[in-house]
Amino acid sequence: MKSEKFWDKTAQRYAKSQVSDQAAYQKKLSETQSFLQPDMRIAEFGCGTGTTAVHHAPHVQHIDAIDISENMLSIARGKAKEAGIDNITFTRGTLAEFGAQDESFDVVLGLNVIHLLPDRQAVITEVVRILKPGGIFVSSTVCLGNSALRYIKLIAPMGNLLGLMPDIFILKEAELESEMTRAGFSIERQWNHGKGGIAVFMVARKQCAQRH
Numbered sequence: 001m002k003s004e005k006f007w008d009k010t011a012q013r014y015a016k017s018q019v020s021d022q023a024a025y026q027k028k029l030s031e032t033q034s035f036l037q038p039d040m041r042i043a044e045f046g047c048g049t050g051t052t053a054v055h056h057a058p059h060v061q062h063i064d065a066i067d068i069s070e071n072m073l074s075i076a077r078g079k080a081k082e083a084g085i086d087n088i089t090f091t092r093g094t095l096a097e098f099g100a101q102d103e104s105f106d107v108v109l110g111l112n113v114i115h116l117l118p119d120r121q122a123v124i125t126e127v128v129r130i131l132k133p134g135g136i137f138v139s140s141t142v143c144l145g146n147s148a149l150r151y152i153k154l155i156a157p158m159g160n161l162l163g164l165m166p167d168i169f170i171l172k173e174a175e176l177e178s179e180m181t182r183a184g185f186s187i188e189r190q191w192n193h194g195k196g197g198i199a200v201f202m203v204a205r206k207q208c209a210q211r212h
C-alpha cells in the first residue's frame with residue numbers, strides 16, 4: 001500500500017524523466033527482442049509507464065502489463081493508445097494478484113523492479129510457475145550489495161517514511177544469481193550497466209525439466 005502510494009505520487013515525474021543510459025536501454029530492448037516470436041505471450045510486472053511494453057508489443061501476440069500503481073498504468077495506457085498498440089492489457093496489482101495460469105507465458109519481464117520487492121523469492125517462484133518450460137525471464141535489477149551505496153539502507157527507512165523513497169532492498173548480484181538458479185533458471189545472458197555497474201541485466205531460461 002505504502003509502495004503503491006509512492007509510485008502513484010511519482011508517476012508523472014517518472015514519465016518525464018529521461019532514460020539515464022540510452023545505449024544500455026537499446027541493448028536491453030534488442031537482446032530481449034532476439035528471444036521474441038510473433039506468436040508469443042508476454043507478462044511484464046512492474047511495467048511502470050509502459051515504454052518497454054509498447055516497444056515489444058509489435059513483435060509478439062499479446063502482453064499482459066501489470067503494475068501496482070494506477071497512475072503509472074494510466075500513463076501507460078495513454079502511450080499505447082498514442083502508438084496505436086492494441087495487444088497490451090494493463091492490469092493493476094502484483095504478479096501474484098494477477099494469478100496467471102500455470103505455464104501460460106513464453107516470456108516474463110521484470111525491469112527495474114526486483115530490488116523493490118519485499119517478497120523477491122516468492123515472485124521469482126511465481127515467474128517459474130507461470131512460464132512455459134524453456135520460457136524466458138528478462139530482468140534488470142539494481143544490486144547495491146557490493147557498492148558503497150549499500151549504506152542507503154541507513155537512510156532508506158526515513159526516506160520511505162517521509163514518502164521520498166520507495167522501499168529498496170539491498171542485494172548482491174551473486175545472491176540474485178543463486179536465487180535464480182535455485183528457482184530453476186539457467187542464466188543465458190548477464191551484463192552490468194549503470195554507474196559502477198550497479199544494475200544487472202539477465203536473461204534466464206526456465207529449465208525444461210523444472211517442476212514448480
Ligand SMILES: C[S@@+](CC[C@H](N)C(=O)[O-])C[C@H]1O[C@@H](n2cnc3c(N)ncnc32)[C@H](O)[C@@H]1O
Pocket residue numbers: 003004007008045046047048049066067068069072093094095110111112113116117
Ligand atoms: C522503477 S519503476 C520501473 C518501471 C519500468 N519497469 C521501467 O523499467 O521503467 C518500478 C515500477 O514497479 C512498480 N512496482 C513496485 N512494486 C511492485 C510490485 N510488488 N508489483 C508490481 N509492480 C510493482 C511501481 O509501481 C513502478 O511502476
